[in-house]
Amino acid sequence: MIMEWANAIVQGTLLGGLYALFAAGLSLIFGVMRLVNIAHGDLIVLAAYLGLTTAIVLGVHPLAALLIVVPAMAAIGYALQRGVLNQTLGDDILPPLLVTFGLSVIIQNALLEVYSADPQKMDAGALETASISVGGLALGVLPLLTFAVAVAIIATLQWTFYRTALGRAFRAVSDNQDIAQLMGLNRRHVFGLAMALSLAVTAVAGILLGVRTSFDPSIGGGRLIFGFEAVIIGGLGNLWGTLAGGVILGVAQTVGAKINPGWQILAGHIAFLLILAVRPNGLFPRISG
């Protein structure tokens, strides 16, 4: 009995790694340019479909498809930011919100047109079922790998933010766009790079999602919500907080599912609303919204 609950908590923690990956890209662009991308979930699904097509056309393992999908998504991100989203940034929150909302509907229906509504899944061979036994619990290799990737990506983003010239540019435009511009930074380019980085992370999240479960064009909204909940639970602007937020959300879902299979997603939302009621700024806030 105790083992079953321990198992639910451990599996939830590992699931939280995937949610942290959904959230990291969202958190990154909010931190740099205060943009909330409503199309984020649909971009995750787009990455999953790109991975599927790459794996099938080239006949390679889904994880090898990352070599193509990550740069492709980064390029899409840069083009999207320079071509469309930069025009929406300003004091008014309405334009970025509505433009990314329109983008979300376009991506979703374009995927529906190209790939149909049938659920798809990537074939990762033996990786899907491999597991290792730790203290009586069977841990899937894929969830472990996902969690490790999440930790590595968040550590890399953290390092980029605080230890590199690019990160300094991100922080500078985040603090004051106009002064950063005066100091010789082209903020349009910096925003483009931030979105490219965000969608590169999204590409990894999308492929790991597509290997783990089946997906169809309509699931983007749900992925956006999970990522958003992880960001808010962890506290705005704190990447390690986002990982913690993802883990809390994942554990709430698996524990909820343990009580009643119909409650899995609902339990996650309720945990989020409870934390919002008690700690409106999240558990580890760093910047104010």
Place this chain on the structure above:
Amino acid sequence: MSAKASQVTRTTNAARAAAVLGVIALVILIAAPWWAGRADMRLMSELFLYMALASLWNLMAGYAGLVSVGQQAYVGFGGYMLFALTIFAGLHPVFAIAAAAVLGAAISVPVAALIFRLRGAYFAIGTWVIAEVFRLGFAQVSALGGGSGSSLPVGIVKSLAASRSGRESLSYWLALGAALLVVVVIYGFLRSRKGLALTAIRDNELAAGSLGIDVWRTKFLVYVVVSALTAMIGALIFLQKLRISPDAAFSVNDWTAFVIFIVVIGGIGTIEGPIIGTLIFFLLRETLADLGTIYLMVLGLVAIVVMLKAPKGVWGFVRERFDVQLFPLGYRVVQVDGDKGA
């Protein structure tokens, strides 16, 4: 400089003409059961209900700065209340619709207390989470059909009116009346003292606050009123459909995406915008709907282009070009001695 008599007025000739035309159009629309076919009446009912949803969303986003992508929470809630109150409490459907509005207001109070903690765009996604909680919650209620939903029992449908044409007329008039009620409430609200406060908040939240306007309370009031009326419209929508399921009731595409596109294309932050936008939306839908997913992509693209190139929408363009207002909210000075004023 000769002293000319001048007076302050709120109305304009265009508005007077529009009011007369509006009354004539209303009389013609009320008489629709005698001149329109069954399919036309269904289409017009749907149009009125979308017009109401768009006007309500516009009051929140265009005036109160509360951008919600979760209004389907209240549409679905209203629909489910209609089913629950008629099936389990034996209420007459018309009373159930009114009760749905009251319950919508009641549930929106704790919801607002929670999600008003989120700002700007995060508020938007917060409203979506609430809608998902409602959807998953109602899917757990097996008495209302759980995840697969249920139909309105025949006895309740027949309690509306004995004959089929009587029921169709009544449900048409309810939709028309609801849309009229929503537009009149919004117009009255915006012309009132509270409406002035709301317009001030829209223009500059900080300045409005410094003039003694309670920004939080004004927004809260708007949220509760909009939630109540949205729940009422939701009940009417599912009275037309006669069948409800969690996925249809809480659909983000049907009850929020379309509504947002209508308002953005018509002109956000004006009373006329959602009305014009609804007409354009139905015109596009009736001509392009055969294209299916392509139609939705075109709609999304049009909304993005409008937002980037003409953020005030179709009505904003008309207003700037011709300086007309059909629902005048501001005051203007006119000279009354016959000379054309500056």
